[in-house]
Amino acid sequence: MMHSRHTKILSKIFLTIALLAVTIAVRADEALQTFLEQTLTTARDKNDLPAVAALIQIDGKTAAIAADGFRAHGHMEPVTIDDSWHIGSNTKALTATMIARLVEQGIMRFEDTLADSFPAFAKNMDPAYRNITITQLLSHTAGLPPLTDDNELPQFEDLIESVPSIRAQRIAVARSYLAMPPTSATGSFKYSNLGYIIAGAIAEARTGKTWEDLIKEQIFTPLGIKNAGFAAPGSSGKLDQPRGHKKTWWGKLVPLDPADIQSDNPQALGPAGTINISLKDWILFAEDQLNGVHGRGKLLKSETYRKLHSPVNGHYALGWGALYDPELLLLTHTGSNGYWLTDARIMPKHNIIFLIAMNSAGDTAEKSMKDIRKLLMERLKPFE
Numbered sequence: 001m002m003h004s005r006h007t008k009i010l011s012k013i014f015l016t017i018a019l020l021a022v023t024i025a026v027r028a029d030e031a032l033q034t035f036l037e038q039t040l041t042t043a044r045d046k047n048d049l050p051a052v053a054a055l056i057q058i059d060g061k062t063a064a065i066a067a068d069g070f071r072a073h074g075h076m077e078p079v080t081i082d083d084s085w086h087i088g089s090n091t092k093a094l095t096a097t098m099i100a101r102l103v104e105q106g107i108m109r110f111e112d113t114l115a116d117s118f119p120a121f122a123k124n125m126d127p128a129y130r131n132i133t134i135t136q137l138l139s140h141t142a143g144l145p146p147l148t149d150d151n152e153l154p155q156f157e158d159l160i161e162s163v164p165s166i167r168a169q170r171i172a173v174a175r176s177y178l179a180m181p182p183t184s185a186t187g188s189f190k191y192s193n194l195g196y197i198i199a200g201a202i203a204e205a206r207t208g209k210t211w212e213d214l215i216k217e218q219i220f221t222p223l224g225i226k227n228a229g230f231a232a233p234g235s236s237g238k239l240d241q242p243r244g245h246k247k248t249w250w251g252k253l254v255p256l257d258p259a260d261i262q263s264d265n266p267q268a269l270g271p272a273g274t275i276n277i278s279l280k281d282w283i284l285f286a287e288d289q290l291n292g293v294h295g296r297g298k299l300l301k302s303e304t305y306r307k308l309h310s311p312v313n314g315h316y317a318l319g320w321g322a323l324y325d326p327e328l329l330l331l332t333h334t335g336s337n338g339y340w341l342t343d344a345r346i347m348p349k350h351n352i353i354f355l356i357a358m359n360s361a362g363d364t365a366e367k368s369m370k371d372i373r374k375l376l377m378e379r380l381k382p383f384e
Contacts, residue, residue, distance in 0.1 A: 029063050032056065032379075036064040039375050044069050047368045050245055050253060050359050051079040054372065055279040056380070057287060057353040065279065071359070072255035077239040084233035084241050084276045085357035086264065087342045088335025091275040092196055093308075094285060095211070096138050096319030098218040099203055100304050107206050110135045110307065117202045118174060125178045128186055134202065136186070137195040138319060139312035143182030147193040147269075150338075160268050167210055169268040170201035189313040193272035200271025211271050222299060223284045228277040230270060232258040232339075242359040244339030253360060256339055265337050273335060279355050286346055286353045289320075293328055293348045329383055334369075341365045343373060347382035354380070 040052050051069030055062060067079040102108045115122040115130040122130060128143060136142040147156060159176050160169040177194055184190035200211040207214060212230055220228055234241030236259035243255040244263055256263040264274060291297045292305030300308075308318045309328060315321050323330040331346040341358045354376055358365050 033064040033066070035379060036376075037066045037068070039372055040066050040068040043368045043372050047364045048253075049365060049368055050255070051242055052356070052358045052368070052372070053079060053081065053083065053085065053279055054354060054356045054376075055081075055283055056376070057283055058380075059351045060287065062280075062283070069359075071239045071242045073245055073253040074255070075239055079242050079359075082227070082278055082280065084227055084229070084278045085282075085342060085359065086232055086244060086274075086276045086337060086340040087282065087344075087357070088337045088340060089193075089273045090282075090333050090335035090342050090344050091271070091273045092138075092335075093289070093319035093333060093344075094215060094219050094275060095196055095200060095271045096308055097285075097289075097299060098211075098214050099134065099138065099199060100300055100308055100318075101218045102203055102206065102214075104301060104304055108134060108203065112202070114178060114198075117205065118171075118178070121175050121178075124175070126181050128182050129178045132186060134199060135312065135318065137199040137202075139316055140189055140191045140195055141187050141313050142192065142195050143184050143186035143188075143190065144177065144192040144194040144198070145180075145183045146191055147197075147272075148191065153265075156268075157266060160266060166212075166267055166270075167201075167204045169266075170197055170204060170211070170271075173268060174198045174201045187313070189316055191316075193269060196272035197269060203271075215275070219285065219299070223288060225277070225281040225284055227281045228275060230274050231267065231276065232256065232263040233276040234258045244337070245360040246339055247360075247362055263339065273337060279357065282344075282355055283353065286344060286355065289331060290346050290348060290351060290353060293331075293346075336361045338362075341369055343369055345373070345382075347380075350380075350382055352380055352382045 036054060040054060044052050050073045053067035055065040065081050067081045069079050071077045071079055103110055112134050114132045132142045159172060163169045163172050203214055204211055232244055236257050245253040245255055247253055288297050288299055292300060295302045297305055309322050311317050311322050315323055320331045320333055328348050333344050335342045338361050341361045343356045346353050356372055
């Protein structure tokens with residue numbers, strides 16, 4: 001009888017402790033949710049942004065998610081936490097991961113050279129490019145032109161204008177640019193969208209599939225990503241998704257219809273930066289990258305994640321900026337096509353991820369992004 005009474009008392013104590021722990025966790029999440037909502041609202045109001053959204057994940061669970069503002073400047077349709085955002089160069093991490101899966105499947109090798117990959121025009125390549133590897137393409141150390149400035153786009157667009165299919169366009173880009181001399185020293189870091197376009201073209205040549213289909217097959221489907229696509233999200237003539245915004249020379253923000261040719265870069269640039277995705281789906285990819293750091297990723301072997309996350313020159317790895325001290329502290333990337341702005345941060349020490357998205361770009365949006373990022377880092381203390 002005495003034993004039974006003690007058991008009941010202990011059970012009540014443990015239950016009380018468990019309920020208290022749950023209550024504290026709920027209150028902590030509520031406080032973080034309120035903090036995130038206030039942070040986004042303040043940033044948007046202060047800088048007159050159309051909209052901003054963010055998601056914070058801690059230990060594999062969504063700790064806070066919020067969206068503030070409107071899908072299009074001058075319209076009243078509010079953004080939601082389920083909306084999709086154009087993530088620009090944050091696409092590069094998905095491209096690098098897709099190629100890593102093809103490497104594990106024996107279809108490609110990180111050590112494959114450009115001469116090996118394009119035998120049909122290897123002789124026409126500038127000699128400095130022939131021994132450039134897939135790793136160098138993905139780490140911005142191939143010596144290729146940046147293709148990050150509007151002044152570079154006319155030459156690129158003229159090159160692909162008369163080429164009928166998207167795969168043929170990317171091959172044409174590789175053939176043309178690889179015949180020119182490097183614009184920076186091979187082996188040194190020089191950010192280049194062309195490196196990713198060419199890497200995507202190699203994956204297409206090896207598989208016979210478009211980069212878009214490979215991303216769906218190798219990334220979206222195995223991770224259960226449903227709300228994602230390519231180019232600006234949404235339907236023409238409808239405000240069913242946020243719209244990117246172009247700023248006029250007098251400072252007015254103009255929403256861009258997704259059917260407008262100006263709403264995104266040419267489709268051929270896809271592997272470098274044309275994915276749109278919801279925060280709830282983007283976090284599935286980011287979480288898998290974090291899990292990969294800890295040896296439990298779904299997409300790749302542990303050693304392949306390490307390859308993706310290891311800097312090649314400076315702090316840039318394959319599709320990610322990476323900071324070590326001495327363990328991996330941070331995986332990060334920013335993305336923008338000039339009309340949207342996004343930021344991803346993965347911090348393995350305390351299993352923290354946050355994603356931020358805006359449907360505008362430029363100096364004001366970049367300042368707002370920096371402010372939001374600073375406040376989140378101060379609140380979350382991911383390195384302590």
